[in-house]
Amino acid sequence: MYRIGQGIDVHQFADKRKLILGGVQVPAERGLLGHSDADVLVHAVMDALLGATGNGDIGKHFPDSDSAYKDADSLMLLQKVREIISAYTVLNIDAVIIAQEPKLQPYFKQMSANIARVIQISEEQVNIKATTTEWLGFTGRKEGIVATAVVMVKKI
Numbered sequence: 001m002y003r004i005g006q007g008i009d010v011h012q013f014a015d016k017r018k019l020i021l022g023g024v025q026v027p028a029e030r031g032l033l034g035h036s037d038a039d040v041l042v043h044a045v046m047d048a049l050l051g052a053t054g055n056g057d058i059g060k061h062f063p064d065s066d067s068a069y070k071d072a073d074s075l076m077l078l079q080k081v082r083e084i085i086s087a088y089t090v091l092n093i094d095a096v097i098i099a100q101e102p103k104l105q106p107y108f109k110q111m112s113a114n115i116a117r118v119i120q121i122s123e124e125q126v127n128i129k130a131t132t133t134e135w136l137g138f139t140g141r142k143e144g145i146v147a148t149a150v151v152m153v154k155k156i
């Protein structure tokens, strides 16, 4: 039994924050604002996995109001999602980071490796890519970053 899920997340840029994407600290002038480490890519993947398996969304499992998740490492939250969806194997993940800057391609491999390790699949099952919006919209104005993810899972 195959199922698909999608996820989308947005965080705004802020001063004095690290930019964490897929568990990688990417060199940048500003990072993303959020209750946790604001790893927009991992959050989109988590939402897609929860969606594919009929487990609601990230807000249901990790509410902003819970101080336990303040500055949380999103890869640890992804680990919790892995446990929630343990009745499924993950076949593949395809994710897009939408950001005007910085250049992210040099970090894709490490991002894939981090996500694959936590979900216990191989790196080649996790495809990460990025696009700009050609200076259009809030991402083009460098106000924030969007990430989207699609996943396919199979019931064990």
Ligand SMILES: [Zn+2]
Binding pocket: 009, 010, 011, 034, 038, 039, 040, 043
């Ligand atoms: Zn988020």
